[in-house]
Amino acid sequence: MISFFINEKKYQCTVSETMRLIDLLRGELALTGTKLSCEIGRCGSCMVLLDGKPVNSCLTMAYQCDGKRVTTIEGLAEGEQLHPVQEAFLQEGGFQCGYCTSGMVISTAALLDAVPNPDQEQVLEALSGNLCRCTGYGSILRAVGTACTRVSKEKKEMSG
Numbered sequence: 483m484i485s486f487f488i489n490e491k492k493y494q495c496t497v498s499e500t501m502r503l504i505d506l507l508r509g510e511l512a513l514t515g516t517k518l519s520c521e522i523g524r525c526g527s528c529m530v531l532l533d534g535k536p537v538n539s540c541l542t543m544a545y546q547c548d549g550k551r552v553t554t555i556e557g558l559a560e561g562e563q564l565h566p567v568q569e570a571f572l573q574e575g576g577f578q579c580g581y582c583t584s585g586m587v588i589s590t591a592a593l594l595d596a597v598p599n600p601d602q603e604q605v606l607e608a609l610s611g612n613l614c615r616c617t618g619y620g621s622i623l624r625a626v627g628t629a630c631t632r633v634s635k636e637k638k639e640m641s642g
């Protein structure tokens with residue numbers, strides 16, 4: 483039995499030793515915003531935050547989440563209010579089929595949490611584990627740039 487938080491809600495689950503976090507999220511808890519694709523840690527479509535850090539949920543075992551906090555794409559918005567990164571992806575059309583999008587958004591949100599005003603190199607490094615099969619990188623990078631601007635503006639407003 484493990485006990486952990488997903489999107490600020492406490493869960494207690496019985497998991498097998500071989501159950502991956504992605505299986506728990508999608509198969510048991512119906513949190514299907516996190517996508518499964520390559521299954522070998524290459525594409526980033528299964529990215530979630532584990533104690534605030536991005537991880538591939540296809541490579542993370544469910545038991546490793548005991549006592550931790552998991553945030554999925556479903557947990558980024560606050561009620562009806564989308565996360566600024568989600569808004570930026572919508573505004574810039576930063577998706578085509580959308581399969582990579584939740585992973586891209588999670589990686590970007592983690593980056594902006596750690597580095598409020600990242601340079602191009604930091605953005606590329608943060609997204610290096612996220613692949614887009616539709617190759618829509620132009621609009622994705624535009625969305626990330628817009629997200630950076632929104633987040634740093636929000637932080638400035640909050641600090642006074």
Ligand code: FES
Binds near residue numbers: 518522524
């Ligand atoms: S499905 Fe996990 S990295 Fe591709």
Ligand code: FES
Binds near residue numbers: 577
């Ligand atoms: S939008 Fe289709 S994989 Fe990225």
